[in-house]
Amino acid sequence: xxxxxxxxxxxxxxxxxxxxxxxxxxxxxxxxxxxxxxxxxxxxxxxxxxxxxxxxxxxxxxxxxxxxxxxxxxxxxxxxxxxxxxxxxxxxxxxxxxxxxxxxxxxxxxxxxxxxxxxxx
Amino acid sequence: xxxxxxxxxxxxxxxxxxxxxxxxxxxxxxxxxxxxxxxxxxxxxxxxxxxxxxxxxxxxxxxxxxxxxxxxxxxxxxxxxxxxxxxxxxxxxxxxxxxxxxxxxxxxxxxxxxxxxxxxx
Numbered sequence: 107x108x109x110x111x112x113x114x115x116x117x118x119x120x121x122x123x124x125x126x127x128x129x130x131x132x133x134x135x136x137x138x139x140x141x142x143x144x145x146x147x148x149x150x151x152x153x154x155x156x157x158x159x160x161x162x163x164x165x166x167x168x169x170x171x172x173x174x175x176x177x178x179x180x181x182x183x184x185x186x187x188x189x190x191x192x193x194x195x196x197x198x199x200x201x202x203x204x205x206x207x208x209x210x211x212x213x214x215x216x217x218x219x220x221x222x223x224x225x226x227x
Numbered sequence: 228x229x230x231x232x233x234x235x236x237x238x239x240x241x242x243x244x245x246x247x248x249x250x251x252x253x254x255x256x257x258x259x260x261x262x263x264x265x266x267x268x269x270x271x272x273x274x275x276x277x278x279x280x281x282x283x284x285x286x287x288x289x290x291x292x293x294x295x296x297x298x299x300x301x302x303x304x305x306x307x308x309x310x311x312x313x314x315x316x317x318x319x320x321x322x323x324x325x326x327x328x329x330x331x332x333x334x335x336x337x338x339x340x341x342x343x344x345x346x347x348x
Contacts, residue, residue, distance in 0.1 A: 108296045112306040131308045132284050139334040140261050142284050163253050175229045185233040187252045213260040
């Protein structure tokens, strides 16, 4: 896969997310060390507070959101670069009127997502 | 560095490049497994044919370019995802009227750039 357009890649709903989809742009099978994904959170969407066993390196492509990392809350927008260390609780909330889109790169290591606050009963 | 804006990050000229700068958005000191960089190639700019000892996972943020990977040439634009395997010769040429901007993620491993075609004497 030397080149593909983001629009060609299938999007799947993210388990535990609200109005949130994920595309795997470069998979762990394609890249030897890390995977590149794109997340899209529609207005009102996001992800509840959770942890992952792998770190995230992110780049915001579009939109605005509040992101919680540990005990801090950040207002992020297009062009923001975000680093979330492994095992640190984090959450996302699209607070804008347009989709919140970002790239998220993770290492090719086993990942486990643990939802800490689940709004659904 | 949980959050920083791309405009806050210093840009440096790329050795061997033409009208090309690089910003290290998340360094090997900040991320445990891989680094995120942004390249900007002005109109008429680019990089000559070269190899790296590490693979590249890239996402085009803006502009248009021709990219050579191995024996193939690709026309890429915003939203294109590019994978360049380690040690495969590759080059870039901004063929548009605006800057060609892309993210390039590399593993935290020793990298050596070898320029294969150098237009300068």
